[in-house]
Amino acid sequence: MPAACSIPFHALLEYEYPMSEDEAEYDTEGGPSTGTADDVADRDQDLERVITAARDRVDPSDDERERLRTIADRLVDRAEAAATDLCTDADVLQVGSSARGTWVSGDRDIDVFVRFPPDLDRETLASYGLEVGHATVPDGHEEYAEHPYVKGEVEGFDVDVVPCFRLESATEIQSAVDRTPFHNQYLLDRLDDDLAADVRLTKGFMKGIGAYGSDLRTRGFSGYLTELLVCEYGGFRGLLEAAANWKPPVELDPEDHGQETFSDPLVVIDPTDPERNVAAVCSSENVARLQHYARRFLEQPHPSVFDPREPEPLSESALLDHLERRATTPIAVRFDAPDLVDDQLYPQLYKSLSGITQGLDDRGFDVFRGTTYANETAVVFAELAVATRPAVERHQGPPVDVKTHAEGFYNAYADDDDTYGPFLEGSRYVAERERRFTSAREFLESDRLFDVGLGAHVETALEDGYEVFVGTEVTTLLEEFGGELRRYFDPRP
Template identity: 40%
Template sequence: MHNEQEIRKEVLRKVKLPEEEEIKLRSVVDTLLTLAQKEMEKREFEGDAILVGSVAKGTYLRNPDIDIFLRFPKELKKEDLKHLGLEIGKVIIPDGFAKYAEHPYWHGTYLGFEVDIVPCYRITSPDEKMSAVDRTPFHTEYVKRNLKEWQKDEVRLLKAFLKGIGAYGAEAKVQGFSGYLTELLILKYGDFISTLKNVANWRKKVYLHLEGEGEEFRDPVVFIDPVDPHRNAASAVSEEKKSLFIYASQRYLEEPSIKFFFPEKIKPLKREKILKLVEERGTYFYVISFPRPDMVEDNLYPQMRRTLEIFVNILRDFHPVNSLYQVTSSHVHFIIELERDLLPKVKKHCGPPVWHENSKNFLSRWRDGALRGPYIGGY
């Protein structure tokens, strides 16, 4: 399938909820909001329960998560906010469980839908935020106010495209594009194809905004949050995922294919084939494995990346060719490919420039321990 319009129709058919599921979703949302509001009122708080996220904005894909926010008065202590959020969540979804971000929230399944019940503070401006989630209702309202009805499917196409290429999601595991960011991109560029055309021409520095420029950031992609000019809505995007998005956009525009949205599953190689390929490469593979640490994913994956960098740095004299990590349910694995597995007896050890304050210490330290030198030379 190479006709762009045919691809578009087929993708939307696959990612949008069937009508009967749509009706069920709306019914479940109404029920959850009613239950949550009753629980808030029982506790005599001047707060409310609201729907946020992609379901509220009408930009969700199949199997959507329902995000219910419980807004409490600013005067409430943070510890009480955390406690009440979990308490109300447990009443609504008794078999759910607590999950943790900046503060705990309740997660569970209600009539087949994944649900997050999140406590936050009710504020009148993002400048008043007391936690990161406090600005989320403003994100929802901004998109609902500015996104045209026909653009909702454009967002769905962009989300499905990013999901297909492995760049959808702002969590630490992915380091990609959040749902909110995809909505901002459609608001910026107009539609799915126009977004790809613009992304295909992105370069090293990407600085975008809708409501005027904001602060300077050093992230690979900068999109000033229209409800908070002090925040980069694209801060989670890594250089790798930015580059992947650029390349995939270029390729899709050259030759559209539904495989960008729904890639074929990669068949794992057999052990014999892997061993043969390793032998043919003539390099050396080392695997470091240990039990998976007991920590949330948003903390685990940054630790994995830092640990891999440390391993590669330690082994730099062996000339690392490739390196990667893998996380399973029980273990973490680091795989490093080296050009060589033995070091030569002689190594050139370069010191600091002569004008550096440590140059004398370097010369003094290595004066008697070097095969040749120390000497002054160019690099």
């Protein structure tokens, strides 16, 4: 993406983190300043008080635990009965955070995996999986990853019934979901009650700062990655203290596989599969976000960090005030959002944002910052430092002594009445030719928009029609994207 688009291309949860009048000071290693011994002792007491209060927020109640356990057991029994009727060698596992006691109060996810023998062909596995899924969740619907599975709601819980192959090693996987039982067992072998409690605390922290979730909209920390990090650093506080001093790229290899190299900002080699980086989807922004809030929290612990808050929508008067203060030119391209799940939609939106902003930059409309949103409609939004250009543009040619290229350049413009020149500047030919687009709107409303890199479904949506808003016209977006625009004009780490 062009350097001008400096913010991460995903929506962030925000909250107002309490700050002292003076920003916390940091030492040269990037961690919080230590202060006097009394300061450290007071801060440790504050930290423990906040952590204790946060545990009350994130830990499920006894009633929550019992209700989940009852429903999960019932679902596993249903799935097992249906699966063994179809294949006597099948078995059923409850996996994920609800199986490991690492789920946060309020979470409502139950994952049931149905394992079939590895010699079963994929078509039969898919067919059996759907049959078991519908028997387990009668009102469920089918969704598709590498193969179909059943998703539905049972008594307020979101339930996935997923078929996979039962394998001896995660290196033998035939589809991505085959890894999950290995992940589940690896963590069950390592998580005691204290570490499980710290995982819940860490997930609450990650959710509060807007860095939790491996979906391709958020590109943050997955549940599995979070649990591995807590195990690696011995708990919530150990992870924050380490993250506060990370110097990416950070490389962790829990089982010392030592076989693969990766170029991601955070590398956590999958303990069950040495060829995989568990943190591959985690963006550099979210790694930095964890570092930022880890430092702030260790220096100034406060329970509000565990409370994700949706910002109030930006008002029209506030938006106009921002535009007047910034003296930039906002532009937006709005179109009907393609009917895709977020993991398919957002990569296409990010690609389209990159393509459109690069196209604007290439034509001299300097992009200051940009982002993309989606709801019923989708928007590519950017601010321009330069929104209009002169009617002519400069085209610098080769040095005269580069005979073939120089003659070609000269002859291309010599008889063009609409071109100034060619003339010489130093040893080079220069021509001033008519500019194709003198305003950003002209470019965005032209067919040349389709020459930039666009996501396939976004391009189709644009072909069906789109709107361009420039300057104060972007107030039209407030009704649907008022919260997103507040995030944009009130940015936080």
